Amino acid sequence: MERLLNDNIVSQIREAFGSLSNPVQVLFFGSRENCDYCDDTRQLLEEVVAISDALSLSVYDMDTDADVARHYNVDKAPGIVIAAKEGDQITDLGVRMAGIPSGHEFSSLIQDLILVSGRDSGLNPQTREMLKALTKPVLLQVFVTPT
Amino acid sequence: MAMESDMVQAEMVEAMEFNDLSNQYGVSGVPHTVVNDGKGNVVGAVPETNLMAEIQRAVTR
Structure with a gap:
């Protein structure tokens, strides 16, 4: 199969990753029905995780792995969860994507991987305090387009 | 923001x-x-303080 990322892009990503400090587990959720971008998204993720030893990918199907999808609150395909990993322990941080991360959103994917690996949100101290003080669930859905 | 709170x-x-x-x-x-x-x-790419303010408005609504 033809690669989606050329050598130039791969070396740029490798540079951006530097030495990723902590392991990251990427979970992919596909669907065999009504999913135009599932195959491309899966291939893209396979190529990205191959760039660093700190990254691993697990592949799930929305239907046959419905319990896993529910556990990670994934209801759209392609769905991507970017989770922290310590040994065999996967910690869901609530960071996910729905749809193919191409164009601008490819940068967001790379940035998310770097943030989760660093276990550091990069937010200012005041925002962090306010977030930690939240007592009710918050769902943020950021709508984006690839161009 | 999700990284900072289990609620998010x-x-x-x-x-x-x-x-x-x-x-x-x-x-x-x-x-x-x-x-x-x-x-x-929130429409547009806004500073994190603006988004945080909207989150707090939304949870008290």
């Missing part, structure tokens, strides 16, 4: 692929952030 989940949604959802929330420009199924909305 953040999902980046590709608006074209999930057109019905975009229409439901009246997304016409991006980025557009929907808080708790429409209780809050």
